[in-house]
Structure formats: C-alpha cells, structure tokens
Amino acid sequence: MTLNSADPAFADRLRDVLDPKAFREVSPHYLDEPRGTWSGHAGLVVAPADVAAVSAVMKAAHEARVPVVPYGGGTGLVGGQIMPDGPAPLLLSLERMTAIRTADPVENVMVAEAGAILSDIHAAAEKVDRLFPLSLAAKGSARIGGNLATNAGGVNVLRYGNARDLCLGLEVVLADGRVLNGLSRLRKDNTGYDLRNLMIGSEGTLGVITAAALKLSPRPVGTAVAYAAVPDPAAGLALLSLARDRVGEGVSAFELISGQSLAFLEEKLPQLRRPFDPAPEWMVLIELGLPAGLEPQAAMESIIEEAWERELVADAVLAQNETQAEQFWEVREQIPEANRLIGSVSSHDISLPLSNLPAFIDRASQMVMGMGPFRINCFGHLGDGNLHYNVFPPQGGDLAEWRSHTGEVKRAVHDLVHEMEGSVSAEHGIGRLKTGDLERYGDPVKLEMMRAIKAAFDPHGILNPGAVLKG
Amino acid sequence: MTLNSADPAFADRLRDVLDPKAFREVSPHYLDEPRGTWSGHAGLVVAPADVAAVSAVMKAAHEARVPVVPYGGGTGLVGGQIMPDGPAPLLLSLERMTAIRTADPVENVMVAEAGAILSDIHAAAEKVDRLFPLSLAAKGSARIGGNLATNAGGVNVLRYGNARDLCLGLEVVLADGRVLNGLSRLRKDNTGYDLRNLMIGSEGTLGVITAAALKLSPRPVGTAVAYAAVPDPAAGLALLSLARDRVGEGVSAFELISGQSLAFLEEKLPQLRRPFDPAPEWMVLIELGLPAGLEPQAAMESIIEEAWERELVADAVLAQNETQAEQFWEVREQIPEANRLIGSVSSHDISLPLSNLPAFIDRASQMVMGMGPFRINCFGHLGDGNLHYNVFPPQGGDLAEWRSHTGEVKRAVHDLVHEMEGSVSAEHGIGRLKTGDLERYGDPVKLEMMRAIKAAFDPHGILNPGAVLKG
Numbered sequence: 058m059t060l061n062s063a064d065p066a067f068a069d070r071l072r073d074v075l076d077p078k079a080f081r082e083v084s085p086h087y088l089d090e091p092r093g094t095w096s097g098h099a100g101l102v103v104a105p106a107d108v109a110a111v112s113a114v115m116k117a118a119h120e121a122r123v124p125v126v127p128y129g130g131g132t133g134l135v136g137g138q139i140m141p142d143g144p145a146p147l148l149l150s151l152e153r154m155t156a157i158r159t160a161d162p163v164e165n166v167m168v169a170e171a172g173a174i175l176s177d178i179h180a181a182a183e184k185v186d187r188l189f190p191l192s193l194a195a196k197g198s199a200r201i202g203g204n205l206a207t208n209a210g211g212v213n214v215l216r217y218g219n220a221r222d223l224c225l226g227l228e229v230v231l232a233d234g235r236v237l238n239g240l241s242r243l244r245k246d247n248t249g250y251d252l253r254n255l256m257i258g259s260e261g262t263l264g265v266i267t268a269a270a271l272k273l274s275p276r277p278v279g280t281a282v283a284y285a286a287v288p289d290p291a292a293g294l295a296l297l298s299l300a301r302d303r304v305g306e307g308v309s310a311f312e313l314i315s316g317q318s319l320a321f322l323e324e325k326l327p328q329l330r331r332p333f334d335p336a337p338e339w340m341v342l343i344e345l346g347l348p349a350g351l352e353p354q355a356a357m358e359s360i361i362e363e364a365w366e367r368e369l370v371a372d373a374v375l376a377q378n379e380t381q382a383e384q385f386w387e388v389r390e391q392i393p394e395a396n397r398l399i400g401s402v403s404s405h406d407i408s409l410p411l412s413n414l415p416a417f418i419d420r421a422s423q424m425v426m427g428m429g430p431f432r433i434n435c436f437g438h439l440g441d442g443n444l445h446y447n448v449f450p451p452q453g454g455d456l457a458e459w460r461s462h463t464g465e466v467k468r469a470v471h472d473l474v475h476e477m478e479g480s481v482s483a484e485h486g487i488g489r490l491k492t493g494d495l496e497r498y499g500d501p502v503k504l505e506m507m508r509a510i511k512a513a514f515d516p517h518g519i520l521n522p523g524a525v526l527k528g
Numbered sequence: 529m530t531l532n533s534a535d536p537a538f539a540d541r542l543r544d545v546l547d548p549k550a551f552r553e554v555s556p557h558y559l560d561e562p563r564g565t566w567s568g569h570a571g572l573v574v575a576p577a578d579v580a581a582v583s584a585v586m587k588a589a590h591e592a593r594v595p596v597v598p599y600g601g602g603t604g605l606v607g608g609q610i611m612p613d614g615p616a617p618l619l620l621s622l623e624r625m626t627a628i629r630t631a632d633p634v635e636n637v638m639v640a641e642a643g644a645i646l647s648d649i650h651a652a653a654e655k656v657d658r659l660f661p662l663s664l665a666a667k668g669s670a671r672i673g674g675n676l677a678t679n680a681g682g683v684n685v686l687r688y689g690n691a692r693d694l695c696l697g698l699e700v701v702l703a704d705g706r707v708l709n710g711l712s713r714l715r716k717d718n719t720g721y722d723l724r725n726l727m728i729g730s731e732g733t734l735g736v737i738t739a740a741a742l743k744l745s746p747r748p749v750g751t752a753v754a755y756a757a758v759p760d761p762a763a764g765l766a767l768l769s770l771a772r773d774r775v776g777e778g779v780s781a782f783e784l785i786s787g788q789s790l791a792f793l794e795e796k797l798p799q800l801r802r803p804f805d806p807a808p809e810w811m812v813l814i815e816l817g818l819p820a821g822l823e824p825q826a827a828m829e830s831i832i833e834e835a836w837e838r839e840l841v842a843d844a845v846l847a848q849n850e851t852q853a854e855q856f857w858e859v860r861e862q863i864p865e866a867n868r869l870i871g872s873v874s875s876h877d878i879s880l881p882l883s884n885l886p887a888f889i890d891r892a893s894q895m896v897m898g899m900g901p902f903r904i905n906c907f908g909h910l911g912d913g914n915l916h917y918n919v920f921p922p923q924g925g926d927l928a929e930w931r932s933h934t935g936e937v938k939r940a941v942h943d944l945v946h947e948m949e950g951s952v953s954a955e956h957g958i959g960r961l962k963t964g965d966l967e968r969y970g971d972p973v974k975l976e977m978m979r980a981i982k983a984a985f986d987p988h989g990i991l992n993p994g995a996v997l998k999g
Binding site: 161163164165166207208210214218219221222231235236237238239241242243244245246247248249250251252254255257258259263275277278294298301302303304305306307347348349350351356408409410411412438440441442443478479480481482483484485486487491494495498499500502503504505506507509510512513514525 | 632634635637678679689690692693702707708709712713714715717719720721722723725726728729730746748765769772773774775776777778818819820821822827879880881882883909911912913914949950951952953954955956957958962969970971973975976977978980981984996
C-alpha cells in the first residue's frame with residue numbers, strides 16, 4: 058500500500074480540525090529512542106486535546122493515507138515509537154490528554170486519559186489511599202496510554218499482573234477515526250469479543266488509546282524490603298517458593314540481580330549505595346506487602362532465617378526504614394541506566410518457563426562466553442521468569458568494535474530462548490526491533506491471524522506502519 | 529451464507545478422518561439446556577480424541593460449509609451450546625479430550641485438555657498442593673474448554689479473576705482446521721496481538737479450544753467461612769471494604785444472598801441447613817483464605833465485631849469446622865437449583881459499577897414490583913458487582929401464565945442496567961439468548977469490529993452460527 062508523507066498540505070488540512078496549540082515543533086526528543094541506537098523522522102507532530110480531536114486527526118490521515126505514529130512518553134525500548142524511514146509520518150502525541158478524571162476508592166477504579174504520566178497516576182491513587190501497582194524504571198516519563206499499548210510489565214507483575222491485568226476498559230480511536238467506547242468500570246462483562254485485550258499490546262498498530270479505566274488495589278498496610286545473596290538463580294527460585302508458602306500474595310516483588318549489575322553501578326553511578334561490597338555473584342531484591350496483623354519485618358526475617366538454614370541465602374540486608382527501602386529500590390531501578398552508560402553489544406528482554414530458567418542462565422553464559430570475552434549483566438523479574446539478559450564488551454573494550462558481534466549474539470541467545478520454550482519479548486514488545494524475531498519464532502498461524510486482524514482494523518495500513526508486523 | 533446440514537454423506541466423509549469411537553449417538557443430553565427452556569438439534573455428534581482429529585473435522589466442515597457447535601459440559605445458561613434451528617449442525621464434543629498433561633507446583637502451571645472437567649482440575653491441583661481457583665456451581669460437569677470459551681466467572685473472581693485471568697496459553701483449532709499453537713506456560717510474553725484473550729469469551733464462534741495452560745495459586749494456609757446478616761446491600765459493600773482493609777487479598781469470596789434465596793431453598797430443598805431462621809432480608813457469605821501467621825477464625829471474628837459496632841452486621845454465624853464450611857457453601861451453591869425448581873419469569877446475569885449497585889437494587893425492585901406481584905431473588909458476587917437478578921411468579925402463581933411477562937420484565941431490567949452503566953451479561957456470556965441485547969446495548973463500533981473479526985477468522989460462518997452475533 059502506498060502511503061503519503063505528512064506534508065504541509067496535510068498540515069493545512071489538520072488546521073481545520075485542530076486548535077493551533079495542537080501543532081508542535083518536530084523536535085529531537087520525539088525522534089530519538091532512549092538507548093540512542095537510532096532515530097526516526099516525522100513530517101508533523103500534533104498533540105490533540107481530546108478524543109474528538111484524535112478522531113478528526115485519524116479520519117484525515119485515513120483519507121489521505123498518511124502514516125500515524127501514536128506517541129506516549131517515548132520510553133519504549135523496541136522502537137515502536139520511532140519510524141526510521143518511509144514517508145514522513147504524523148506523530149500523534151497524547152501529551153495534552155493528561156487528566157485523571159476519577160479515582161474512586163470504593164469501586165477501586167481510576168479513569169485516566171492516555172497521556173497521564175505513570176507517576177502522576179501513582180500519586181492520584183495514593184491520594185485516595187489506594188495503589189496503582191504498575192511500576193517501572195521510566196515511571197516519571199512513561200504515559201499510561203503507552204504502558205497499555207505495549208502491555209508494560211515492571212517490578213510488581215508477580216503480585217498484580219502486567220498492564221493488561223490492571224485495565225478494566227479502554228476508549229480507543231480506530232484507524233479511520235471511529236471511536237470504540239469501552240471505558241467500562243465493570244469487573245465482569247461478558248458481552249462479546251475482548252477488544253480491550255486486543256488493543257492492549259498491539260503497540261499502536263490497531264488503534265490509538267485515548268483513555269483507560271484502571272484497577273486500583275488496597276495499599277499493603279506494612280512493607281519490608283531486603284536484599285539476599287543467593288548461591289545461584291535456582292536457589293533464588295526456591296527462596297521465592299518459600300516466601301510464597303509463608304505469605305502467599307504478600308510477595309510484592311522478587312527481582313534477580315547479578316554481581317555484574319553492581320559492578321556496572323559501581324563503575325558508572327558510584328554515588329549509589331550498593332547493598333553488598335564485595336558483590337556476590339547473584340542476589341535477589343524481595344519486597345513484602347502485608348495486610349494488618351502481620352509484622353512484615355518479622356515475616357521477612359523469618360523467611361530469610363529459614364532460607365539461611367536451607368542454604369538458599371548466604372547473606373542478607375533488611376531495609377530498616379522507608380528511606381533505606383527507597384535506596385534499595387534505587388539500586389534496582391538504576392541498573393538500566395548503568396547499562397546504557399556502559400553500552401551493550403546486545404540486550405534481550407526474554408522470558409522462560411520457570412523450571413527452565415536456571416538451566417537457561419547456565420547454557421546461555423557458556424554459549425556467550427564461547428563467542429568472546431563478553432561481560433553479561435543478567436537481571437530481572439525472577440518470579441515472572443522474565444530476564445533482562447544483556448551482553449557487553451569486555452572491560453576496556455571498544456563498543457563500536459564489538460558491535461559487529463551484535464547480530465550473532467542476539468541470534469544465538471534468541472535461538473536458545475526459543476529452544477527452551479521461552480519468549481524473545483517478555484515485556485518490551487516487538488516494536489520495530491523484533492519484527493524479524495516474531496517472523497522467525499512466532500507461530501505461523503498466529504502471524505496469519507494477526508495480519509488478518511490488522512487488515513480488518515486498518516485497511517490502509519496507516520497505524521504505526523512497520524511496527525509489530527513487517528510492512 | 530448458505531450452510532449445509534451435517535447429513536449422512538458428511539458423516540461418511542468424517543469416517544475417513546475419525547476413529548469409529550468418535551461417533552456418538554445424538555442423544556437428548558446434547559440438545560437440552562440446563563434450565564429446560566428450549567432444545568436444539570444436531571445432525572451428528574462427534575467426539576474426536578486429539579487435536580489432529582479436531583483439525584480434520586473442522587477442515588471437512590469448512591469445505592462442506594457445515595455448521596459446527598463446539599460442546600463442553602453443556603452447562604452454559606445462554607444457549608451457546610444449543611442450535612435451535614437452521615441446517616442441522618455437527619456437534620463437536622470435547623468429552624474424550626480430558627487429559628491433565630502436567631501440574632507443576634514450581635511453575636504453578638497446569639496443562640489440561642479442553643474436555644477436562646472442572647472438579648477434576650481442582651483435584652489435580654490439590655494433589656500438587658496448589659489451587660485452581662475457578663469455581664462455580666456446575667463444576668462437577670462443566671469442562672475447562674467451555675469455561676474458557678465463555679470466560680466463566682464464579683465465586684472466586686474477587687480474589688483470583690475470571691477464567692481469562694487464569695489462563696496462560698491456549699491451543700485452538702480455527703474454522704478451517706488450522707491449529708493455533710499457543711500453549712505457552714510463560715507469565716509474560718509480549719510477542720504480538722493477544723489472540724488468547726480474543727478466543728476466551730468468544731463462545732466457540734472464532735475457534736475450538738482444545739487445550740489450555742492454566743495458572744495455579746498457592747493454597748491459602750487457613751480459611752474461615754461465615755454468614756453475616758446485613759441491613760442492606762450498601763452495608764454489605766461497606767463490610768467488604770472493611771474486610772479488605774484488614775486482610776487485603778485474603779478475602780477469597782464475598783457473596784450476597786437474599787432472604788428470598790433462603791425461602792426458595794426452604795420450599796424446594798428443605799433438607800439443606802440454612803444459616804438463619806428466620807431469614808434476614810439480606811446476608812453475605814464471606815470466605816477468608818490467609819497465609820501462615822494469621823489466624824483466619826480470629827481475623828473473621830474481629831472483622832465481624834468491628835462491623836457489628838459500625839452497625840453493618842446484625843447477626844453472624846461462623847463455620848466451626850471444615851464440614852460446616854462446606855454446608856455454608858452448599859447453601860450458596862444450591863440457590864440456582866432451587867430457582868430452577870421454582871421456575872423463573874426472567875433471569876438476569878448483570879453487573880454494575882460498585883457505587884451504582886445499591887441504588888440499582890432499590891430501583892429495580894420498585895420497578896419490577898410495579899409490574900406485578902413478582903418474587904425477586906437477587907443474589908450473586910457482590911464484590912464483583914455481579915448480581916443474579918431473577919424474577920419469579922407470586923407464591924402459588926402459575927409459571928406458564930406469568931411467562932407472558934418475560935419479555936417486558938427482561939427489557940425493563942436490562943434497560944435499567946444499561947442506564948446505570950452496567951452490563952447485561954456479567955459472566956454467562958451472550959450465547960443465543962442475548963444476541964438482541966448485545967445489538968441493543970452494545971457499542972455499535974464494537975459490534976462492527978466483532979463482525980470484522982468473525983469474518984476474518986471464520987469466512988464461511990460455520991462456527992457456532994447465531995451465537996454471540998446474529999447470523
């Protein structure tokens with residue numbers, strides 16, 4: 058299908074349906090991706106103020122066959138928000154639609170516009186003594202519409218699920234401007250096909266999310282945070298089982314961190330207080346969030362004690378207060394930034410069936426080390442089976458030189474993941490970075506049905522062309 | 529589209545691809561629905577033994593344009609499994625695909641074939657000290673494929689979600705026999721559009737579910753069950769908030785039951801031990817399931833005590849042992865059977881935003897009583913906002929006579945639900961009973977997109993024709 062650039066004539070056409078404030082400068086921050094790996098282009102950036110304006114923009118783009126890239130906080134890691142070539146797209150930013158319309162502690166429901174920033178949503182939930190549990194490193198700039206479009210994960214998936222599990226309803230503008238009114242606050246609604254979940258995770262290729270009804274949770278009454286050094290990832294999983302046997306859903310987060318993670322933090326962000334010095338080879342960050350009647354600090358101590366006796370834990374530090382708990386989390390959350398500053402040869406956001414996970418880490422290490430003297434930073438959401446398995450040049454090595462290995466390393470890691478029944482995109486999505494992987498590893502029948510759905514929802518192929526499905 | 533009956537010539541064709549045991553007698557139990565309201569027909573009933581055989585059947589049906597009704601346990605309440613007219617369909621029963629392939633307590637995953645009976649799945653989970661939380665009155669005959677196809681709800685949705693939330697992956701045979709291999713055991717997998725959730729709740733109109741990977745949960749260490757008489761449904765909701773503030777996710781179930789429910793049980797199933805005599809106008813059944821370290825009985829007592837002080841509870845009985853807890857649940861689970869024995873003028877499976885729920889009950893009662901001397905049995909899953917709002921003839925009234933009011937009552941109740949932002953099918957689905965409601969109350973854009981998806985997945989319209997979407 059031939060698409061046309063968002064040229065000045067098209068911009069003029071939009072002036073009839075948009076207020077002047079909607080027209081934004083095409084500045085670099087719309088076009089660069091967070092890791093600085095590559096840049097996109099755009100003919101025009103607009104930020105409509107409401108759903109009617111989004112609908113008018115899409116209608117015009119549909120008629121003029123102009124590609125549209127829906128844009129949230131720009132924090133995506135797989136290039137879903139970056140169109141590198143082809144006709145210059147219209148970049149449709151949700152940045153002006155940031156209202157949090159309601160936050161109801163009785164219904165445990167919040168209704169927010171797509172451009173609301175994740176940390177603002179956290180604050181609004183806290184104001185009514187509730188929790189919106191989706192949390193990730195980019196929470197200060199990520200927008201909820203993008204979080205939903207990519208089915209974001211983060212550190213609380215273990216307990217509360219991913220973005221998909223936290224959404225009750227969506228308002229979505231379709232490719233041709235029609236508005237799907239699905240902003241339901243209902244917990245149960247079995248009236249027809251599940252279009253909400255079809256939109257969630259479709260990365261802006263089936264529609265533009267403009268508002269969402271979100272599930273809120275009770276805030277745990279007491280929390281405890283600890284770092285535990287574990288002999289290996291299998292011990293980490295055993296520790297997780299132990300913790301869950303003790304406190305059930307009370308395990309809010311369970312993150313695996315490698316010694317290499319701390320070494321990178323020491324090198325690039327030395328001001329951060331690291332939990333262990335020297336760093337153990339493997340450690341886990343545990344957060345408990347418990348109801349009234351249970352002492353979280355005591356529960357954590359008792360879990361660690363039993364783990365110690367079973368030789369699942371070699372050393373541990375418990376946060377003694379709120380500030381220290383925040384410092385513990387800061388260490389975890391700054392790992393991606395340290396990685397960025399080091400510069401990776403290849404990064405992998407992968408998941409595995411839990412019982413295959415320890416064997417994967419062993420096999421992958423041997424394999425990657427066999428390919429060169431790489432440094433591996435393996436960390437992530439252990440309880441979800443989701444690893445960020447990132448490969449870096451040797452100490453003092455020149456990244457530019459080692460980048461020639463990127464393709465080979467990526468392919469080998471992804472082949473192994475696939476062989477071990479895992480996924481090559483656990484939480485970041487396909488974007489434009491992994492369309493080849495989806496074709497290589499995805500079920501062919503699934504791909505056929507995805508193409509059929511795309512054709513039905515966006516017959517001219519204007520929505521985020523080249524993302525998820527190759528053009 | 530013209531479809532052809534599953535006639536003897538088509539049966540002969542299937543003999544090439546199916547073993548002789550797959551051919552079943554077209555007996556009445558395949559054709560009657562649980563409430564006995566109407567019957568279906570079928571030209572042929574087959575029960576394939578594996579996914580390859582299901583695929584071969586669908587391929588043949590697709591080529592011959594023969595309608596196919598996928599059939600699980602036959603417990604659906606909206607006629608999704610009953611085709612009353614048109615060309616005689618092939619009824620495709622999953623009754624021979626009952627294997628539970630794995631139940632892994634480390635991964636917390638079970639893989640089961642679609643024909644596995646829900647209570648067998650419960651037992652298999654219990655064997656590995658885990659919980660599969662989906663539970664409903666028909667658990668002894670409902671099959672998991674049907675539970676997923678209808679996105680079944682039940683009594684534990686409050687804590688664990690509905691069928692959708694308990695499924696990690698699906699194997700599905702499409703209309704033309706292609707097999708969608710999505711039997712993933714992964715907790716996180718963002719590789720492409722969410723076809724799993726599109727299939728879940730599509731009621732056999734987009735594909736035939738043949739196997740599923742299911743999420744297991746830790747078994748709560750201690751449970752407590754109580755009945756509390758509450759002054760009104762609003763007090764019930766306040767009691768739920770109180771309980772959740774105390775024990776968080778530990779509230780496993782919270783069911784509203786009306787005095788009318790107990791009166792019907794007394795009339796039709798007098799051998800059941802009722803919790804209160806005389807029956808209060810409203811009561812709730814509460815189940816707590818708590819981790820180690822918390823005494824569930826003490827937690828329940830303390831919740832009830834505070835509720836008593838706040839005048840949210842007028843009377844309460846706590847189950848003193850396992851047997852009594854089962855008796856308490858038996859009362860709840862036999863309500864649909866008592867209703868069936870009385871015979872309703874109109875039954876409604878509805879949901880409302882929680883904050884509209886008490887007002888709905890008041891307004892609906894006034895409205896229905898204004899239409900005649902009906903008896904109303906309102907009960908259901910209060911925490912989910914899901915009511916079973918059922919209308920019966922007056923004491924001693926002749927059902928046949930009062931059934932002339934069915935259309936009028938149903939319409940009035942559904943109109944009110946819609947006005948109050950609720951759903952006219954909370955957990956039972958659309959089936960064939962509510963296709964008119966879906967057209968009347970559903971978002972027109974949603975309906976358009978549903979039709980587009982149906983056309984893409986089943987171009988000849990052979991899969992469960994007339995269910996969900998009118999032909």
